[in-house]
Amino acid sequence: MVGSTLTAxxxxxxxxxxxxxxxxxxxxxxxxxxxxxxxxxRLRFRGDGRTAAVxxxxxxxxxxxxxxxxxSPQAFDxxxxxxxxxxxxxxxxxxxxxxxxxxxxxQEKHERHGGDDVSVAIHLDETYKAFLxxxxxxxxxxxxxxxxxxxxxxxxxxxxxxP
Numbered sequence: 001m002v003g004s005t006l007t008a009x010x011x012x013x014x015x016x017x018x019x020x021x022x023x024x025x026x027x028x029x030x031x032x033x034x035x036x037x038x039x040x041x042r043l044r045f046r047g048d049g050r051t052a053a054v055x056x057x058x059x060x061x062x063x064x065x066x067x068x069x070x071x072s073p074q075a076f077d078x079x080x081x082x083x084x085x086x087x088x089x090x091x092x093x094x095x096x097x098x099x100x101x102x103x104x105x106x107q108e109k110h111e112r113h114g115g116d117d118v119s120v121a122i123h124l125d126e127t128y129k130a131f132l133x134x135x136x137x138x139x140x141x142x143x144x145x146x147x148x149x150x151x152x153x154x155x156x157x158x159x160x161x162x163p
Contacts, residue, residue, distance in 0.1 A: 010041040017064070026069055034064035034078075050098055055087040058106075066114070076114030076122065083107050088134065100136035100150060105129075130155040
């Protein structure tokens with residue numbers, strides 16, 4: 001606790017992934033060896049009434065090696081690095097209506113190289129950037145019932161439509 005209305009928190013997680021799929025040779029034997037790390041520190045503010053805010057960072061790193069023997073022996077090396085900054089604020093407009101405003105800016109660097117260099121060759125090295133605004137309203141009809149709606153932009157950096 002930083003102050004009476006300000007708290008600090010953080011999430012740190014790591015994953016070690018190992019997959020070995022067995023099959024008939026040439027029909028999909030797969031090995032995957034991957035590691036991921038996520039760190040997300042946040043500051044939360046709690047004001048009078050329903051006024052509240054959160055701001056934070058999101059950091060993600062991933063490295064994965066894959067191999068598959070279909071349609072021919074192939075190997076892939078993947079790396080992803082993501083960094084984002086975000087914030088959200090809930091403001092009481094009246095004794096029954098809140099305005100929710102938020103945003104996130106994210107940058108993701110994705111590298112994927114591999115294949116068999118004969119029939120399959122992948123060489124991806126791209127950086128994706130996105131600004132993701134959010135706007136909402138909440139109407140507190142009674143003490144136990146709230147109606148509301150939120151409009152926000154979604155994003156998935158490694159899945160992108162072709163130009």
